[in-house]
Amino acid sequence: MQGAFMANRKSASGRKPRNLEQVAGNGLLHRRLFLTRGAAALGAGSLGLLTAARAQELPPWMRIPGAPMTGHGRRARYEEHIQRLTTSAPGTDGSGGSRTPLEALEGMITPSGLHFERHHSGVPDIDPDAHRLLIHGLVDQALFFDMDALSRYPMVSRIQFIECSGNSRLTGLAPEPVSGTCGELHGLVSCSEWTGVPLSILLDEAGLDPSAHWILAEGADAAAMTRSVPLAKAMDDALLAIYQNGERLRPENGYPVRLFLPGYEGNMSVKWLRRIKVTAAPMMTREETSKYTDLLPDGRSLMFTFPMDVKSVITSPSPGLELAGPGLYQISGMAWSGLGRVARVEVSADGGTSWAEAALTEPVLDKAVTRFRMAWRWNGAPAVIMSRAVDETGAVQPARDAIIAAKGVNFAYHYNGIQAWRVGADGQVVNIHV
């Protein structure tokens, strides 16, 4: 068989394989494999029964000139099936969400065309020349901007994630594991480079009244999405984001300008931002009273649970990606925390009996997705793989059982439990609860 990364044997050159130290149960190998340079000799690709002549045959696409250059590129036609999964409330097509196909992606950046969506009345078609942003309320002087005026302010850029606080509850809080791909189950999280104007600059310019403690942010969609945000967050690292991954925001991400609150539940990063009112207290909008509160077993609800907790998920292998047979594989996944940087990700291949530390891809950034990777020698027997992230505050991603013991199953937001995938002897991967 052609292919590589297969065998537990000496390398082709007769040297002993290096860097294949097992570090935890069921075939997990030391992360130094990803951290050193030019040091592997893991298995063998081989010509097998193929001759060198076959290997050098010209493929058909070398026999004809290729396609012309284009003003704006598209994906390969072989990749167009990679799509977000959209779901909407009954009777609507714009009140719902679409999920990033995490299992098809690698690295830290989410391509903007696959960034998750969550809308309450669809995507407005906003003329940027007609869009206005008002800052008023408890300020010395109300301010009113068009996009040209806003774009003259100093900007900053940051690579940071955004996650819907309802992410992962679909399976995490269900009595039985829900079948689905990694993206279908956990795809309400994405990571982009955001560029915009620090909100603090504008609030400082407006002049804050001493009684100011919150802001209300309002979107220009038909739902007029509104959320209250503590002034401390607004003055800390809140952005009025205008660019995403280098270009102007996509419509479904708030074009022409959105609020961006690093690490906070996604719903608060109000899209299509048209108004910021500085207030003394939260305005108790629908989205912070009837929704986005966490119902506890004793009937009380937690309110204003803003930061997204530390979390991780293995994106490969994951359901829908089949293992071709025993041998060496890369385990790849993503970790993030709304509280800061990811400090460590541990991986288990034996259902949590033993754990080993994965390699983190640099740069590890504040409130960004961090890619982790680990080499795994699968012996072909059924196995349960899982990941557990720890952030720089020391917060540890909890087990599902621990979350349910503490909060019950009637809360709907901020589920961050450890995800387990079961790899069958046939190489199929399924979602399980452990």
Place this chain on the structure above:
Amino acid sequence: MQGAFMANRKSASGRKPRNLEQVAGNGLLHRRLFLTRGAAALGAGSLGLLTAARAQELPPWMRIPGAPMTGHGRRARYEEHIQRLTTSAPGTDGSGGSRTPLEALEGMITPSGLHFERHHSGVPDIDPDAHRLLIHGLVDQALFFDMDALSRYPMVSRIQFIECSGNSRLTGLAPEPVSGTCGELHGLVSCSEWTGVPLSILLDEAGLDPSAHWILAEGADAAAMTRSVPLAKAMDDALLAIYQNGERLRPENGYPVRLFLPGYEGNMSVKWLRRIKVTAAPMMTREETSKYTDLLPDGRSLMFTFPMDVKSVITSPSPGLELAGPGLYQISGMAWSGLGRVARVEVSADGGTSWAEAALTEPVLDKAVTRFRMAWRWNGAPAVIMSRAVDETGAVQPARDAIIAAKGVNFAYHYNGIQAWRVGADGQVVNIHV
């Protein structure tokens, strides 16, 4: 007039503006503006003659439900005019290049749809299931991969630029400045997150013969693009890149797999990679003899000038972006070096008489584009703005005159001179030579 960032006066709250220390001639302000938090009070947006009622009027897009969610997002229709500029050799549509519209972008990442292109016989339409990669030559055992086998190897991700070595020569080496936008003049550079398999792993597995010192990389396009690469680079940080900005490579960037050589002239990062032959010496292909050599005034040519030198350009203001009148503006630009990290970028607003240090956006990464920004109070008089980058090796971006004095005007690659833009009293920006 509505709008902000305009006036040199006290802030609305009556506090004195902070952080507006002038640090170089003609209105350049200290970079701390971009580095501190919540500390600006630069000017004033104002409701002017507008009433608060007008400011809160509902725009038309709030009166109707928005568009549904989609499987794969598109840009706003108001942004679709942002396109690459394509040029091709006479009689062809696939032998040429397309340039990234740098003046329309912000941050570090180039959206994949706007990444520059340079092709020698168009973009091949490659079936990834039929694509093969052969590694042979001075190795113990030839290796042959399909994409599934290649994708099982350990991967790494890095945010790094790629630049065509012919970038910027269009105006830099012309006797008179060429009119054009920043992208038209300098847009053969882009920056992405690249994910792939370190080539060193595969070469180590193949087993290198002691006589091996170079590799030949061959593309699967109709031009069968080939370049020789020193083995030391191949074993250092070369990637077989499979993902770009999170998703699989775009066709014009080498789908399904390309060589990626950080910091080296773009032509060497062979796209649609089908073959690597390990050799004792460079193979002296067309692309390293008749092309991609630098003709000197004495008739000799430099060969194998691989790394791209330190460089920067101001993307805003730049030709096509008009200043609306005297007042405060953000100067924004990009800097990069094929030798390592950008250490410093200096900006002048008086044609090079005085310089001040710009703010660099973190993270500043090895061989990545680094965004720099500076606040500028334009007094409305004609001004010449320019930027000068220094990298961590101490290399300084040279003046155009110094390059021409050293290398003449008949070389065609690796031009990295300082770019000057002239801002007229009417706010128009044009390319000039200084």
